[in-house]
Amino acid sequence: xxxxxxxxxxxxxxxxxxxxxxxxxxxxxxxxxxxxxxxxxxxxxxxxxxxxxxxxxxxxxxxxxxxxxxxxxxxxxxxxxxxxxxxxxxxxxxxxxxxxxxxxxxxxxxxxxxxxxxxxxxxxxxxxxxxxxxxxxxxxxxxxxxxxxxxxxxxxxxxxxxxxxxxxxxxxxxxxxxxxxxxxxxxxxxxxxxxxxxxxxxxxxxxxxxxxxxxxxxxxxxxxxxxxxxxxxxxxxxxxxxxxxxxxxxxxxxxxxxxxxxxxxxxxxxxxxxxxxxxxxxxxxxxxxxxxxxxxxxxxxxxxxxxxxxxxxxxxxxxxxxxxxxxxxxxxxxxxxxxxxxxxxxxxxxxxxxxxxxxxxxxxxxxxxxxxxxxxxxxxxxxxxxxxxxxxxxxxxxxxxxxxxxxxxxxxxxxxxxxxxxxxxxxxxxxxxxxxxxxxxxxxxxxxxxxxxxxxxxxxxxxxxxxxxxxxxxxxxxxxxxxxxxxx
Amino acid sequence: xxxxxxxxxxxxxxxxxxxxxxxxxxxxxxxxxxxxxxxxxxxxxxxxxxxxxxxxxxxxxxxxxxxxxxxxxxxxxxxxxxxxxxxxxxxxxx
Numbered sequence: 001x002x003x004x005x006x007x008x009x010x011x012x013x014x015x016x017x018x019x020x021x022x023x024x025x026x027x028x029x030x031x032x033x034x035x036x037x038x039x040x041x042x043x044x045x046x047x048x049x050x051x052x053x054x055x056x057x058x059x060x061x062x063x064x065x066x067x068x069x070x071x072x073x074x075x076x077x078x079x080x081x082x083x084x085x086x087x088x089x090x091x092x093x094x095x096x097x098x099x100x101x102x103x104x105x106x107x108x109x110x111x112x113x114x115x116x117x118x119x120x121x122x123x124x125x126x127x128x129x130x131x132x133x134x135x136x137x138x139x140x141x142x143x144x145x146x147x148x149x150x151x152x153x154x155x156x157x158x159x160x161x162x163x164x165x166x167x168x169x170x171x172x173x174x175x176x177x178x179x180x181x182x183x184x185x186x187x188x189x190x191x192x193x194x195x196x197x198x199x200x201x202x203x204x205x206x207x208x209x210x211x212x213x214x215x216x217x218x219x220x221x222x223x224x225x226x227x228x229x230x231x232x233x234x235x236x237x238x239x240x241x242x243x244x245x246x247x248x249x250x251x252x253x254x255x256x257x258x259x260x261x262x263x264x265x266x267x268x269x270x271x272x273x274x275x276x277x278x279x280x281x282x283x284x285x286x287x288x289x290x291x292x293x294x295x296x297x298x299x300x301x302x303x304x305x306x307x308x309x310x311x312x313x314x315x316x317x318x319x320x321x322x323x324x325x326x327x328x329x330x331x332x333x334x335x336x337x338x339x340x341x342x343x344x345x346x347x348x349x350x351x352x353x354x355x356x357x358x359x360x361x362x363x364x365x366x367x368x369x370x371x372x373x374x375x376x377x378x379x380x381x382x383x384x385x386x387x388x389x390x391x392x393x394x395x396x397x398x399x400x401x402x403x404x405x406x407x408x409x410x411x412x413x414x415x416x417x418x419x420x421x422x423x424x425x426x427x428x429x430x431x432x433x434x435x436x437x438x439x440x441x442x443x444x445x446x447x448x449x450x451x452x453x454x455x456x457x458x459x460x461x462x463x464x465x466x467x468x469x470x471x472x473x474x475x476x477x478x479x480x481x482x483x484x485x486x487x488x
Numbered sequence: 489x490x491x492x493x494x495x496x497x498x499x500x501x502x503x504x505x506x507x508x509x510x511x512x513x514x515x516x517x518x519x520x521x522x523x524x525x526x527x528x529x530x531x532x533x534x535x536x537x538x539x540x541x542x543x544x545x546x547x548x549x550x551x552x553x554x555x556x557x558x559x560x561x562x563x564x565x566x567x568x569x570x571x572x573x574x575x576x577x578x579x580x581x582x
Binding site: 097098099101102194195207208209232234235237238239240241300302303304305307309310317321324325326327328329330331335336337338339340341342343344345346347350355356358359362363364368371372373376377379380381383384385394416417418421432433434435439458 | 492495498501502503504505513514517520521522523524525526527528529532533536537538539540541542543544546547548549550557558559562563565566567568569571576577578579580
């Protein structure tokens with residue numbers, strides 16, 4: 001078994017026992033990336049020498065008796081996080097040569113915890129996509145079937161973990177970008193409550209929904225890393241100062257009496273029937289573990305897609321106006337005047353999906369459309385949030401599918417733009433309402449992973465991880481691994 | 489139905505251009521996306537305050553004190569064109 005298929009907890013114990021060194025773990029991870037990446041295209045920047053130097057420092061600390069749980073564990077960052085001195089592209093030609101002069105808070109925190117960053121993961125351009133096909137580096141491929149997408153936008157992170165390159169990678173989730181690729185690649189991914197993890201140094205897409213989170217094999221590993229990622233940051237005014245619990249300590253709590261609500265709207269015509277069966281079986285397993293299950297209603301589930309695709313592009317159009325070819329990022333050749341510089345730098349630097357969303361966002365924010373679209377969507381966002389809050393007054397956790405289908409084919413031209421947007425139908429609600437949500441492996445349909453989504457109370461990450469861990473203590477879906485013979 | 493000319497005007501506001509080759513397709517996709525928003529119009533939102541973000545009341549602001557997070561020299565390294573401490577752009581004043 002490659003080291004990265006082992007849990008962080010196991011690797012940490014092996015490091016502590018002196019059975020393996022951090023240098024060896026990094027060397028093995030680099031070798032595996034070298035072998036698998038030409039086909040999977042999950043890693044877009046690999047800084048092996050720096051990682052090995054950092055691993056040696058971690059080994060030296062262990063030799064002196066330091067044994068924090070993440071010390072010396074290899075990892076990768078989604079290429080949306082600014083990494084000082086390491087190229088950060090956000091999957092875009094616009095930032096193809098951008099080398100940040102500072103670390104994102106998440107990067108700094110994981111560095112402080114002793115994790116060894118090997119490089120950066122592929123992603124949809126500016127996190128806009130559900131298939132990882134909009135990246136300037138080209139599509140990333142699903143290790144369970146290389147003719148299929150890994151999901152997006154954190155597709156590279158999901159693939160890096162699922163294929164055993166590293167045991168952990170960071171992701172970000174604006175409309176499902178951690179949970180949907182986690183579901184499609186058979187790993188565990190958590191989107192924390194809005195404000196739980198700092199957004200400082202995380203390249204902005206839709207600022208009122210963007211949130212960073214962990215992607216790993218198990219809830220236990222996500223808990224270990226979230227302990228280091230979460231917490232107030234004075235550099236992010238939206239970052240909350242609610243105390244951070246020890247997420248690892250509560251994993252073993254029994255879930256007897258836990259109230260689970262299953263929204264009937266999640267089992268609609270959008271949902272593949274075999275995925276529905278797998279989700280139903282998973283929910284029954286939680287019931288056998290002592291939870292009570294009842295049907296609940298989130299009547300505005302379908303409206304969430306329309307609401308999100310007004311608000312997210314509007315925020316994106318404002319956020320991405322900073323890319324003008326002047327201070328950093330792509331600049332066109334030989335601009336004739338300042339307007340030409342702006343227009344050609346942006347037209348040449350952004351890809352099709354990003355431009356599509358900027359156009360829609362600019363339109364819905366324009367004076368003539370603002371009330372009809374943007375204001376209306378913000379009101380419906382309130383309505384959707386109230387529905388979630390109301391249900392979460394009746395139950396502790398909402399359960400359902402993370403994605404309506406298993407991984408779909410690469411270059412699927414039969415899928416329209418709005419078909420692609422509907423892939424987010426079950427994940428978007430938690431982003432609009434700012435709630436924490438996790439996707440965990442819950443079955444295989446025709447050899448492809450299915451993700452069970454659990455949505456919790458604000459700052460209820462400990463409960464979500466506890467429920468997920470209890471599920472993973474009773475099932476082995478999170479230990480299933482893709483057969484990688486085809487890509488070796 | 490939004491016309492191609494409107495889409496071009498929106499693109500100009502966003503400092504983007506759409507080629508004649510692409511305009512028909514871009515306009516069709518634009519209208520396809522706007523059609524997705526039609527469902528919102530029939531929702532009764534009377535009395536609902538717009539929700540700008542999902543923040544709670546626990547976002548304390550730091551003291552507004554002057555600090556240097558990153559030095560000028562470091563920041564200028566990513567400039568596509570520069571001279572001394574300035575970003576260079578095409579001439580704007582004759």
